[in-house]
Amino acid sequence: xxxxxxxxxxxxxxxxxxxxxxxxxxxxxxxxxxxxxxxxxxxxxxxxxxxxxxxxxxxxxxxxxxxxxxxxxxxxxxxxxxxxxxxxxxxxxxxxxxxxxxxxxxxxxxxxxxxxxxxxxxxxxxxxxxxxxxxxxxxxxxxxxxxxxxxxxxxxxxxxxxxxxxxxxxxxxxxxxxxxxxxxxxxxxxxxxxxxxxxxxxxxxxxxxxxxxxxxxxxxxxxxxxxxxxxxxxxxxxxxxxxxxxxxxxxxxxxxxxxxxxxxxxxxxxxxxxxxxxxxxxxxxxxxxx
Ligand code: NAD
Numbered sequence: 105x106x107x108x109x110x111x112x113x114x115x116x117x118x119x120x121x122x123x124x125x126x127x128x129x130x131x132x133x134x135x136x137x138x139x140x141x142x143x144x145x146x147x148x149x150x151x152x153x154x155x156x157x158x159x160x161x162x163x164x165x166x167x168x169x170x171x172x173x174x175x176x177x178x179x180x181x182x183x184x185x186x187x188x189x190x191x192x193x194x195x196x197x198x199x200x201x202x203x204x205x206x207x208x209x210x211x212x213x214x215x216x217x218x219x220x221x222x223x224x225x226x227x228x229x230x231x232x233x234x235x236x237x238x239x240x241x242x243x244x245x246x247x248x249x250x251x252x253x254x255x256x257x258x259x260x261x262x263x264x265x266x267x268x269x270x271x272x273x274x275x276x277x278x279x280x281x282x283x284x285x286x287x288x289x290x291x292x293x294x295x296x297x298x299x300x301x302x303x304x305x306x307x308x309x310x311x312x313x314x315x316x317x318x319x320x321x322x323x324x325x326x327x328x329x330x331x332x333x334x335x336x337x338x339x340x341x342x343x344x345x346x347x348x349x350x351x352x353x354x355x356x357x358x359x360x361x362x363x364x365x366x367x368x369x370x371x372x373x374x375x376x377x378x379x380x381x382x383x384x385x386x387x388x389x390x391x392x393x394x
Contacts, residue, residue, distance in 0.1 A: 105364070107360075107365070107367075108249055108332075108367045108372065109367075109372065113375075114245075114375040116252065117379040117382075118159070118379055121160050121162075122161055124386055125389075126161060132163050133385050135157055135162060135165075135193035135385045136165040137153065137154065137164065137196075138169065138181060138185075138197065139166065140170075140178065140196075140200055141201060143199070152378065160382060171201045175208070178196075185217070192389040193217050193381075196209055196213065210224075216392075217388055219238055220238070220240065220381070221239045221240040223238075226239070233282065238387070241377045242376070243274040244383075245376025246311060248380065249332070250332075253365065255309070257286060258286075259288070259289065261290075261291065262289070262308070263291045263303060263304050264292050264313065265300070266292075266293075266294065266312070267294040268313065271334055272292060272311075300324070301324045309329065310331045310332070312333050312353035312354050313335065313353070314353045316337065317339045319335075320354040321358065321359070322355065325362065327363075329362075329363055331367070332367050332372075332373065333366070333369050333372060334352075334353065334373050335352040337353070350369060353369075
C-alpha cells in the first residue's frame with residue numbers, strides 16, 4: 105500500500121511557484137482576501153493562506169468586513185478589488201452569513217481574478233476544457249496528487265462521492281476531461297444514490313467528499329483501489345487537549361491495507377488546497393503580465 109501524503113506534493117508545488125514568482129522581480133503577485141465576520145475557522149483559514157503566500161513571495165491583503173454588511177456593500181468591496189490592477193487574485197472566504205448570497209458573491213469576482221474557481225465563467229471554462237480556467241483548489245489538488253504519484257487514470261473508473269460545487273462536481277469534471285491524468289469513466293454518487301456500496305466497489309479510484317467521519321468502510325472499496333479522502337471532520341476525542349481530532353470520510357485503518365494507494369487525514373488532500381490557491385494566484389499574475 106502506497107501512502108499519498110500531501111506535504112511533499114504541496115511543498116514541491118510551492119517551491120516551483122516561488123521560482124516562477126522570483127523570475128519577475130519587477131512585479132509581485134497579490135491575492136486579496138475578503139473575510140466577513142469573525143468565524144474562527146475562517147480566521148484560521150485566511151491566516152494560514154496568508155502565511156503560505158508570504159513564504160513564496162506572494163503579497164496578500166485582507167479586508168475584514170462586519171457580518172452585518174449588506175450585499176451591495178460587499179459587491180462594492182469586490183468591485184474595488186476587481187478594478188485594482190495591483191490585485192491579481194480575490195478570495196471571498198466562505199461561509200458567508202445567511203443574509204448574503206454566496207453564489208451572487210462568487211459571480212461578482214472578476215473571472216480573471218477568481219482564484220477560488222467558483223465563478224460561473226470559470227466553471228464554464230472547466231466544462232469547455234479551456235486551459236485558462238481557474239479550477240476549484242481542492243479538486244485541482246486531488247488531480248495534482250494523482251499526477252505526481254503517476255497514478256493511471258485513463259479508462260479507469262473514478263467514483264466520486266459528493267456533488268458539491270467546491271469538491272464533488274469539479275472533481276468529476278476534471279477526471280472526465282480529454283487530458284492526461286483524466287480520460288476516466290466517472291460516476292458521481294450523492295445523498296440520494298441507491299446501493300452506494302455496490303457502485304463504490306466498482307471504483308478503481310474512489311474519491312470521498314461527503315463530510316461524514318469514517319463513512320467509507322472496507323466493504324465499500326475494491327481491493328487494489330486508489331482511495332482519495334477529501335473529508336475533514338471534527339470528531340470528539342477526550343484524549344486530545346482540544347477535545348476533538350480531525351478524521352476523514354474513510355475508515356483509514358480498515359480500508360488502507362487493501363488499497364493500492366490512499367491519502368491520510370490529516371496530512372493528505374487538506375494540504376493541497378492552499379498550494380493550489382497559490383498556484384491559481386501565480387497563474388492569474390502571469391496572465392496579467394502577458
Ligand atoms: P457538502 O456538504 O457541500 O457536500 C457533501 C456531499 O456529500 C453532498 O453532495 C451530498 O450529496 C453527499 N453526501 C452526503 N451524505 C451522503 C451519503 N450518505 N451518501 C452519499 N453521499 C452523501 O461538502 P463539501 O464542501 O463537498 O465537503 C465534503 C468534505 O470535504 C467535508 O468533510 C469538508 O470538510 C471536506 N473538504 C475538505 C477540503 C480540503 O481542503 N481538503 C476542502 C473542502 C471540503
